[in-house]
Amino acid sequence: MKTCLVVDDSKVIRKVARRILEDLGFEIAEASDGMEALAWCRAAMPDAVLLDWNMPVMNGIEFLRHLRREPGGDKPTVVFCTVENDLDHIREALAAGANEYIMKPFDGDIIASKLVEVGLA
Amino acid sequence: MTPEDRELAAQICASRAGLLIDPEKAYFIESRLAPVARREGFGSVDDMLGDLRLKRDDRLAWSIVEALAAGETAFYRDRRPFALFETEILPTLARLRGNEPIRIWSAACGSGQEIYSLAMTVEDMRGQIPGAKVELFASDLSERALEKAQSGLYTQFEIQRGLPIRHLVNHFEKADEMWVLSPRIRQMVRWRRINLIADLSTAGRFDVIFCRYVLGGLTPQMKPRLLENLARALSPDGFLVLGEGEGVTGVSDAFQAVTGRPGVYARNPAYRAAA
Structure with missing residues (x-):
């Protein structure tokens, strides 16, 4: 079973994303900020990361830059999932190594379509 | 009611x-x-x-x-037909046609996602098919759909249905809360209102026709009519692409399936001889 780490400081968003991703056949782990997510990845690299941008302690883009420098950190498919919806943010995310980008609000169709895009569903 | x-x-x-x-x-x-x-x-x-x-x-x-x-639509809907268009259909036609134009038609284009997906594919392939002249046409029954399609304006929801994020970055700009396709891509497409079961003899000749999720929604009497109309509008060595679950078997002999290429059809030469 493929694993997906859901990183978001909102418990509600994590719960919604978990339900959608479980229906798509993923095993889910959750983290509420970038630092926690990094700890998860160091313990067990997931196949995919669904990543919020604005979070306390360590935000999404900083997490992504750290992740890509970790051993094996180039492997996970990282899909941003954020309210930031301007081209500058999207370009910055892609430059930092994001594979796809979802603008909130999202629904199950959008998540499924983006995961197909990156070859995970 | x-x-x-x-x-x-x-x-x-x-x-x-x-x-x-x-x-x-x-x-x-x-x-x-x-x-x-x-x-x-x-x-x-x-x-x-x-x-x-x-x-x-x-x-x-x-x-x-x-x-x-009006039906559902998405950018690169079902993906496979667009992959086939990119890797096989367009390169083959580019070789066959040389400097002659390759004419592509999105029949029943709705709000334009299909023809724009094809247009972006053509634009991104320019380097691989130097010299090829590709002409893109789109038609729909609905003037309102055509107006929306021509505007190239999509909501945040619409641009997240099927459109890879790199295509968004390369081909779209933000316009307030909407996203607008670059004029460069929009200008590649010519638009017309067409009723596909009417007389299509003035519609022109095309090398590729995408007509997806139309056949399945027609009355049994009109299904053969649609296919025969499309056969007349397709060049003898052209390709018709239908939607998933839509087939020609038992409907009309005008087309035959292309082996190993689901959803892709070619004109049936025997039918042409008989017509």
């Missing part, structure tokens, strides 16, 4: 566009027609159909057909 009203709406769709509308689907019909009634200044859908019975207003009848015809 009374069952008679729904029956009337279904009949209008069948006679004008060959559309199969189930008069039992009360919620579907009513929810599609309510905005039309509002737009046209009627107090209710019932009032609108009552008026239509009396006056037989042609423009109003078409508005009803357009509202009931």
Whole structure:
């Protein structure tokens, strides 16, 4: 079973994303900020990361830059999932190594379509 | 809406566009027609159909057909047809045609996601098919759909259905809360209102026709008519692409499936000889 780490400081968003991703056949782990997510990845690299941008302690883009420098950190498919919806943010995310980008609000169709895009569903 | 009203709406769709509308689907019909009634200044859908019975207003009848015809769409819908277009269909035609134009038609283009997906593919492939002249055409039954398509404006929801994020970055700009396709891509497409079951003899000749999720929604009588119309509009060595679950078997001999390429059809040479 493929694993997906859901990183978001909102418990509600994590719960919604978990339900959608479980229906798509993923095993889910959750983290509420970038630092926690990094700890998860160091313990067990997931196949995919669904990543919020604005979070306390360590935000999404900083997490992504750290992740890509970790051993094996180039492997996970990282899909941003954020309210930031301007081209500058999207370009910055892609430059930092994001594979796809979802603008909130999202629904199950959008998540499924983006995961197909990156070859995970 | 009374069952008679729904029956009337279904009949209008069948006679004008060959559309199969189930008069039992009360919620579907009513929810599609309510905005039309509002737009046209009627107090209710019932009032609108009552008026239509009396006056037989042609423009109003078409508005009803357009509202009931509109289907779902997405960028790169089903993905595979676009991958085949990119890796096989377009390179093959580029070789065959040389400097002659390759004409591509999105028949029943809706709000334009299909033809724009093809246009972006062509644009991104320029380096691999130097010298190829590709002409893109799109048609729909609905003037309203064509207007929306031509604007190239999409909501945040629409641009997240099927469109890879790199394509968004490369080809779209933000316009307030909407996203707008670059003029460069928009200008590649020519638009026309076409009823696919009417006489298509002036529609022109095409090398590739994408006509997806139309055949499946037609009345049994109009299905062969659609395929025969498309066969006449397709060049002898061209390709027709249908939607998933749509086939020609038992409908018409005008086309034959291309082996190993699901959804792709070629003209049947035997049928051409007979015609």
